[in-house]
Amino acid sequence: MAHPRLPDLSLARQTLDRAAHRRTDPDLLPKLLADPLTRVLPVRAGQAPVAVEDGRMHLVTVPGPEWEGPEPLAFMGEDGVGGAYLAAPIDAPVEPDVPVPGVAEGTTWAGLREAGAVLDDTGAGLLTSSVALLTWHAAHPFCAKCGARSDVTLAGWERICPVCGTHHYPRTDPAVIMSVVDAADRLLLGRQAVWPPRRWSVLAGFVEPGEPLEAAVRREVLEESGVHVGDVEYLGSQPWPFPSSLMLGYRGAALTTDLRPDGEELAEARWWTRAEVVAAMADGSLLLPGPVSIARRLIEEWFGGTLEDGVDSWR
Structure with a gap:
C-alpha cells in the first residue's frame, strides 16, 4: 500500500x-x-x-x-x-x-x-x-472446535483449549470504508435504514473471504448504491473495536452516477457538493459521523479541510 x-x-x-517477546x-x-x-x-x-x-x-x-x-x-x-x-x-x-x-x-x-x-x-x-x-x-471464552472453556495464555494474547489443544488468537475483521467521488467532484453519501433521517455517511462493508480489498470497495459500493467504481486509492486505516473491526479507508472514482440504493443496507443515497454539505450541516439537516471515526476524516479529505458541526452532531 x-x-x-x-x-x-x-x-x-x-x-x-507491545514487546511481544515478553508474552x-x-x-x-x-x-x-x-x-x-x-x-x-x-x-x-x-x-x-x-x-x-x-x-x-x-x-x-x-x-x-x-x-x-x-x-x-x-x-x-x-x-x-x-x-x-x-x-x-x-x-x-x-x-x-x-x-x-x-x-x-x-x-x-x-x-x-x-x-x-x-x-x-x-x-x-x-x-x-x-x-x-x-x-x-x-x-470467545469457549473453544470454537470442541466447545470447552479455553484458558488464557501468552499474557492475554492467546487462548488454548485444555481438551483438544486448539490455539485461538484475537480476531480482527477487515472492513473497507470509502469516499466515492464522481467526475463533477461530488461525494456519495448514504443513510442506513436503521439510522434517523438526518444521519449520513460514506459507504462501508466487510471484506469477504478470499477477496482483495480493492474488489471489496467496488463490490460494496455497487451492491449498496448501484454505482460502479473504477480507480481505488488507499488513504489510511484505523482500528474500530465495535466489536472487532479494522477499517481500511479508500477513495474510489465513480464510473456511473445513477443511484439505486438497495433498501436494506441503504435507505437513501445522494451525491453532495461541498456547498450543499456546508449548508446542510449549518441548518442541522445533515449529521456527519463524529471526529473519532475514519468516516469523518474521509469526508474531510474530500472536502479539503475541517468541517464544523452545526446545531446538532452525531456521536
Whole structure:
C-alpha cells in the first residue's frame, strides 16, 4: 500500500511497544503487578476511567502494587522508560455508584467514541487496544472446535483449549470504508435504514473471504448504491473495536452516477457538493459521523479541510 494520506487518525495512534517477546513468560503478569512502574487500566463495558486536568483528558490508571481489583488479563506493552501497562476487565455495571477498587468514587468513565479523539497518543492507543482485546476475550471464552472453556495464555494474547489443544488468537475483521467521488467532484453519501433521517455517511462493508480489498470497495459500493467504481486509492486505516473491526479507508472514482440504493443496507443515497454539505450541516439537516471515526476524516479529505458541526452532531 502507498503511504497513507490520512495521518494521525484518532484510534490509530500507537506509542507503546507491545514487546511481544515478553508474552511467553508465564510469570509476566504477577511480576509486573509487583512493579511500582506498572500501570493497570480497568475497562468495563468498553469504558475506562478518565479525568480532565488543565483542559486535557487523560486515562486514570492504577499503580500495579496498589491494584486490588480483578486480576489483569493482558499485558498491553511498554512505554520505553521502564513502565508497563496491563488491562483488567471489570465485570460490574457502568454506574457512578458502583465502586471499582483503586479508582476514586465519582470518577468519570468514557468509551472510545467520547474520549478517543481527545486523549493523548498513548492514552488513545492504550484504550483502543485494551477494548479490542478484552472484547474478544469476553466474546470467545469457549473453544470454537470442541466447545470447552479455553484458558488464557501468552499474557492475554492467546487462548488454548485444555481438551483438544486448539490455539485461538484475537480476531480482527477487515472492513473497507470509502469516499466515492464522481467526475463533477461530488461525494456519495448514504443513510442506513436503521439510522434517523438526518444521519449520513460514506459507504462501508466487510471484506469477504478470499477477496482483495480493492474488489471489496467496488463490490460494496455497487451492491449498496448501484454505482460502479473504477480507480481505488488507499488513504489510511484505523482500528474500530465495535466489536472487532479494522477499517481500511479508500477513495474510489465513480464510473456511473445513477443511484439505486438497495433498501436494506441503504435507505437513501445522494451525491453532495461541498456547498450543499456546508449548508446542510449549518441548518442541522445533515449529521456527519463524529471526529473519532475514519468516516469523518474521509469526508474531510474530500472536502479539503475541517468541517464544523452545526446545531446538532452525531456521536
